[in-house]
Amino acid sequence: MHSNEFKDLVILHQNRLFRLAYWMLQNREDAEDLVQEVFAKLWKMKTELPKYNSVEALLITITRNMCLNRIKKKKLMQVDEPTESVRSPILNPHDKLEYKEDQRLVSNAILQLPELQKVILHLKSVEGLEIKEIAQLVGESENHVRVTLSRARKKVREIVQNHFNYGKTSVRSTA
Amino acid sequence: MEKQALDQLLKKYYDGKSSADEEDQMAQLLKSSDDPEYKADRVIAEFVETNMEMNAPAGFEEKVMGDIDNETSNTRSVRLWPLLSGIAASILFGVLIFSIIYNQPSKVITTADQKAVTLSDGSRVTLNRNSELAFAKSFGDSERLVSLSGEAFFEVTPDPEKPFVITSGNSKVQVLGTAFSIRNYEIDTEIIVSVTSGRVGFSSLDGAAAVELEKNETGTLVKKTNGISITDRPRANSLSWKTRELTFNDQKMTEVIPDLEHYFDISIKLENEDLLQCHFRGSFKDPTLKDVIEVLEYSLNLSFEYDGKQYILKGSGCSSHEL
Incomplete structure (x- = not known):
């Protein structure tokens, strides 16, 4: 496979993968790094790509696995520094402080979700996929996807609401 | 009224049962409401929206492709070694013997098994059972010519200067660099070309029928009539023998x-x-x-x-x- 073909087949999905990695890690630099690793990995297995029915599904699977590994590694490294994992997503100095703080709350809530909940919430909310498509991509039944989605949404709301109820200073207290 | 509608939409949303339209509607209602009751929902909706608009950073593609191209040129220089040692050997045995060995056609034949061959230009051919691939050990200056009977999957190394040409029965397939399969067993009444990636020129040997196939297209040449038809979807199971x-x-x-x-x-x-x-x-x-x-x-x-x-x-x- 030539690099141009690789571009058409694989790199085409860069924005989507970046959004997924960003959602899973809630950190821009990490997401950038990771997507680059994903592409390097795909390039190494380029001769096998024609075997796969959907390159997109393959990319999503690989990205998920690599995010999981990274999160595990980070957790191991950051035993003493739990607050590090709660980084702010998009730092725009012009945003109001309160707005930023609110967004960080959601970011923090997402980081606390189990992996499958995170992925399904992402594919539904950010990518706007149908339940059926998500079920195919993650290899779960439609019903299970729906239940997991509901759990993820409720969990995020619960965490955010709790913070509002108990005051904003506790943003960094969860791990 | 609006609150009631919003409550209903939120309930559906949190139960995972809302449609895309309903979710849009809900986001709109949340945006226009400043009721503190919905603050968490509003903040979450804003967060999601920001994420939807996100893209890979500018110049990301160039960065990735740069890394990949670098790596490609590295592997290419590594592949030179077998060639260099081949040349060294030829000095020992004399130029004459070298040219005989390297221009003689060679053959790969399968019976009950499958075999993968890497040609001198780096192209890879996977042969299904009962097939035969004939090729020159080193290709000529103007084209890379091989012939096939039976069935094979081709991954052709791109070379715009030297088209890769496969003759099979009364058909001819010409490519610059792509992946595709050809099926032409003697007992088959048709010759079938299925394209996995890139473009492929597919014609009858006499040139009377000629088509260009794109990714996921299948070309079928009926041996009796020499006519070619195209279907624009991948033929199911055309690569089953390999996958x-x-x-x-x-x-x-x-x-x-x-x-x-x-x-x-x-x-x-x-x-x-x-x-x-x-x-x-x-x-x-x-x-x-x-x-x-x-x-x-x-x-x-x-x-x-x-x-x-x-x-x-x-x-x-x-x-x-x-x-």
């Missing part, structure tokens, strides 16, 4: 049976023509014949018998309303 996967999407038995015969190298006879009315849906990973037979017998209420030479399919068949 070891068989998939049937509610296919008619007229398609299922030839695929099975080809995959397992068997012959299947129908006891009752009505069996052709049956449809079958199912997919298998590296199946044995027994695996497939069991599923077929179970789902279509038929039976297979082996008479020592071929399989005979028995059953009452399917009327049109049954699957």
Whole structure:
């Protein structure tokens, strides 16, 4: 496979993968790094790509696995520094402080979700996929996807609401 | 009124039962409301929206492709070594012997097995059983010429200067660099080319019929007439022999049976023509014949018998309303 073909087949999905990695890690630099690793990995297995029915599904699977590994590694490294994992997503100095703080709350809530909940919430909310498509991509039944989605949404709301109820200073207290 | 509508939408949303339209509507209502009751929902909706608008950073593609191209040129220089040692050897044996060895056509033949060959230009060819690939050990200056009988999957190294040309029976396939398969067994009445990536020129040897195939297209040359037709979807199971996967999407038995015969190298006879009315849906990973037979017998209420030479399919068949 030539690099141009690789571009058409694989790199085409860069924005989507970046959004997924960003959602899973809630950190821009990490997401950038990771997507680059994903592409390097795909390039190494380029001769096998024609075997796969959907390159997109393959990319999503690989990205998920690599995010999981990274999160595990980070957790191991950051035993003493739990607050590090709660980084702010998009730092725009012009945003109001309160707005930023609110967004960080959601970011923090997402980081606390189990992996499958995170992925399904992402594919539904950010990518706007149908339940059926998500079920195919993650290899779960439609019903299970729906239940997991509901759990993820409720969990995020619960965490955010709790913070509002108990005051904003506790943003960094969860791990 | 609006609050009631919003509450209803939120309930659906949190139960995972809302449609895309309802979610849009909900986001709109949340945006226009400043009711503190919905603050968490509003903040979450804003967060999601920011994420939707996010893209990979500017210049990301160039960065990735730069890394990849660097790596490619590295591997290319590594591949020079076998060539260099070949040249060193030729000095020992003399230029004459060198030219004889490297210009002689060579052949790869498979019987019951499959084989993968890497040609001198780095192109890879995977041969299915009972196939034969003939090629020059080193290609000429103007084109890379090979010939095939049987079935093979080609991954051709791009070289815009030297087209890769395959002749097979009375057909000719010409490419610059892509991946595709060709099927042309002697007993086949057609020559089939299925394109996995890139573009492929497919013509009859006499040039009377010529088409250009794109990714996922299948070209079929009927040997008797030399005419070529194109279908714009990948032929199901055209690469099964290589991927070891068989998939049937509610296919008619007229398609299922030839695929099975080809995959397992068997012959299947129908006891009752009505069996052709049956449809079958199912997919298998590296199946044995027994695996497939069991599923077929179970789902279509038929039976297979082996008479020592071929399989005979028995059953009452399917009327049109049954699957």
